[in-house]
Amino acid sequence: MLTDDGKHLYVSWDEYHLLTERLALKVAASGWEFDQILCLARGGLRPGDVLSRVFDKPLAIMSTSSYRDEGGTLQGRLDMAKYITMPKGELAGRVLLVDDLADSGVTLKAVVERLRGIPAIKELRSAVIWTKGVSCYTPDYFVELLPTSPWIHQPFEEYDNLRPDGLARKFAV
Numbered sequence: 757m758l759t760d761d762g763k764h765l766y767v768s769w770d771e772y773h774l775l776t777e778r779l780a781l782k783v784a785a786s787g788w789e790f791d792q793i794l795c796l797a798r799g800g801l802r803p804g805d806v807l808s809r810v811f812d813k814p815l816a817i818m819s820t821s822s823y824r825d826e827g828g829t830l831q832g833r834l835d836m837a838k839y840i841t842m843p844k845g846e847l848a849g850r851v852l853l854v855d856d857l858a859d860s861g862v863t864l865k866a867v868v869e870r871l872r873g874i875p876a877i878k879e880l881r882s883a884v885i886w887t888k889g890v891s892c893y894t895p896d897y898f899v900e901l902l903p904t905s906p907w908i909h910q911p912f913e914e915y916d917n918l919r920p921d922g923l924a925r926k927f928a929v
Contacts, residue, residue, distance in 0.1 A: 762904035762906055763904070763906050763907065764906050764907050764909060765886075765902065765906040765907070765908045765909065766909045767908060767909065767910050767911060768911055769911040772802075772885075772910065772911050773806075775885045775886075775899050775900070776802065776803045776806045776807075776885060777806070777810075778899045779803060779807070779883055779884075779885055779897065779898070779899050780806065780807050780810045780811070782883070782897045782898075782899065783807070783811075783852065783883055783897050784811075786896075786897065788850075788881060789850065790811075790813065790849075790850040790851060790852045790879075790881070791813065791848070791849035791850050791851065792813055792814050792815075792816055792842075792847060792848070792849065792850075792851050792852070793807055793808050793811070793813050793814070793815050793816065793851070793852045793853075793854055794815075794816040794817070794818055794840065794847060794851055794852070794853050794854070794871075795808075795815060795816070795817055795818075795853075795854045795855070796818055796819075796820050796853070796854070796855040796863065796864075796867065797817050797818065797819045797820065798819075798821075799855055799856035799857065799910075800854045800855035800856055800884075801817070802856070802912070803854050803855075803856055803883075803884075803885060804817070804854040807852070807854055807883070813852075814842065814843060814844075815843075816840050816841060816842040816847055817840070817841045817842075818836065818837055818840045818841075818867065819836075819837040820834065820835065820836050820837065820863050820867065821834075821835045822834045822835070822862070822863055834862060834863055834866055836866065836867065836870065846876055847871075847874060847876065847877060848874075848876035848877060848878070849876070849877070849878055849879075850878055850879040850880075850881075851871065851877050851879070851880050851881075852881055852882070852883055853867065853868065853871065853880060853881070853882040853883070854882075854883050854884070855882070855883075855884050855895075856884060856885055856886070856910070857884050857885060857886040857887070857888065857908060858884050858886070858887040858888060858891040858893055858894065858895050858898065859888055859890075859891065859905075860888075860890065860891060860892065861888075861890075861891035861892035861893030861894075862892065862893075864882060864884070864891075864893045864895065865892060865893040868880065868882065868893070881896040881897070882895040882896050882897070883895055883896065883897035883898070884897070884898050884899075885898065885899050885900065886898065886899065886900050886901075886902055886908060887900070887901050887902065888902050888905040888906075889901070889902060889903040889904065889905045890905040891905075
């Protein structure tokens with residue numbers, strides 16, 4: 757649900773799952789056949805997992821991080837993992853890069869540039885749930901374009917400040 761001021765978008769688990777399924781349908785409707793999925797952790801883990809299952813393709817993971825300060829709301833320096841984790845083989849052929857959103861676009865643009873330097877990757881396309889109007893990178897596939905570039909409050913953020921003692925209180929009798 758987008759707030760009246762257009763600055764915040766609140767997403768429930770049900771909405772998140774439906775948007776992820778719509779993303780899968782957009783990729784399928786394009787007719788593009790790919791060999792592997794590479795998701796960016798952490799935001800791309802959930803949609804990457806779903807797309808991996810729906811398309812029955814292997815899932816590779818690359819860890820990236822730029823939102824660390826002020827409870828994960830302030831973008832800082834982009835860190836990219838040196839290695840990509842995969843169950844077997846190497847990242848090669850036609851690769852679908854999956855993340856949750858193109859926010860500033862800096863992360864996706866940097867990862868795409870890095871991946872284009874891998875000779876074994878023959879074709880690379882990207883897919884996200886949301887693309888913000890301020891993004892410097894436009895993915896090949898996205899479900900929603902957000903021209904006002906609101907802050908997206910995703911359902912799993914409830915865990916950002918929840919610690920084991922908080923969970924214990926939740927289940928205390």
